[in-house]
Amino acid sequence: MTKQWLIIRPQVLPISWKSDRRVPGVLLILTLITLVAMVISVGYGEYQIAPLDVVKTLLGLPTTNGDYAFIINTLRLPRTIVAFLVGGGMAIAGTITQGITRNPLAAPGIIGVNAGATLAAVTLLVLLPNAPISLLPFAAFVGALTVALLIYLLAWQEGSSPVRLILVGIGFNLIAGALTNLMITFGEINNVSQALVWLAGSVYGRGWSQVLALIPWIGIFGAIAFYLARELNTLNLGDEVARGLGSRVEWQRGLLLLTSVALAGSSVATAGAVGFVGLMAPHIGRQLVGASHEGLLPVAAMMGGMLVVCADLLGRVMFAPLELPCGIITAVVGAPYFVYLLIKNR
Incomplete structure (x- = not known):
């Protein structure tokens, strides 16, 4: 397979213009692992259900207990599906962010996009507690989009440099985080408690409406994102090379940034601040199938979904009957992983 080499300081990554041949096999393995994790997650709880009975219920086959259908289909299955969708959305957003900034340490949670979504959502929960819950995704999207636009505008200097995008984004991450803490400090106790649970990052109580x-x-x-995978490959070659290949660099980068914002904002609005998934999943996917985004995006999406499903399951198992939010589990794993990447990339 013909490969071109892309230098990402200080990392060198191979890019192939066709999806890696490993992609179908890796996707199949990840899908099987994810399905097993989802079946175990749906069956685990105060009322234990055997994996075989879970599968039978999901397939509509008769089981030994007629209550299984209600427990699985109404109470547990939507929570697990939300965990998978949130993980997949954050992973795709992280892959795009790393691609458009050409930086392996970038992610929506690091450059301020998630912080903008979090600030908007917490503001809605604290100041407008009686507002319909259906407004939460739109509020988070508006918050993420506002921060992303500000980052893009302030990073503009005869073009949007990837390095400036990251530096300005880190600044907005700190500002939005400080404003979020300010909202929590001066909010009413009942409203703040709801916001704090949401900030931890959890899929507890999520239903079919979510x-x-x-x-x-x-x-x-x-x-x-999948449609723009080839353009993401082109942007990875650098702005000058991309323009030489006929790409409309700023238009494509802006569209990809908007896509990343929508995915990250909707995920944060649904499950709260589940951190580091957008950082870890693309890296693991890149190790498995290479850097070509045609194959990396679906693999990273499946990996992100699997990570959040497993994190939610571990949060319920580790200290049962107490339950840890899945965001705490991903942070416990993701923070050391981020430090490892910093050391590896100097």
Whole structure:
């Protein structure tokens, strides 16, 4: 396979213009692992259900207990599906962010996009507690989009340099985080407690309404991301080379940034601040199938979904009957992983 070499300081990554031959096999393995994790997750709880009974219930086959259908289909299955969709959305957003900034340490949670979504959502929860919950995804999207636009405008200097995007984004991440803490400090206790649970990052209590609200965001913008995979490869070659190949660099970077914002904002709005998934999943996917985004995007999406599903399951198992939010689990794993990447990339 013909490969071109892309230098990402200080990392060197191979880019192939066709999807790696390993992609179908890796996707199949990840899908099987994810399905097993989802079956175990659906069956685990105060009322234990054997994996075989879970599968039978999902397939509509008769089981030994008629209550299984209600427990699985109404209480547990939507929570697991939300976890998968959130993980997939964050992973795609992270892959795009790393691609347009040409930086392996970039992610929506690091350059301020997630912080903007978090600030908007917390503001809605604290100041307008009686507002319909259906407004939360739109508020988070508006917050993420506002921060992304400000980052893009302030990073503009005869073009949007990837380095300036990252530096300005880190600044906005700190500002949005400080404003979020300010909202929590001066908010009413009842409203703040709800916001704090949401800030930890959790899929607890998520139902079919959240699944139906999230699917259009992940489906539409995920499809746009896959469609623009080749343009993302071109941008990775550098702005000058991309322009030489006929790419409209700023238009493509802006569209990809908007796609990343929509995916990250909708995911954060649904499950809260589940951190580091957008950083870890693209890196793991790159190790498995290489850097070509035609194959990397679906692999990273599946990896992100699997990570959040497993994190949610571990959060319920580790200290049962107490339950840890999945965001805490991903942070415990992701923070050392981020330090490892910093050391590896100096």
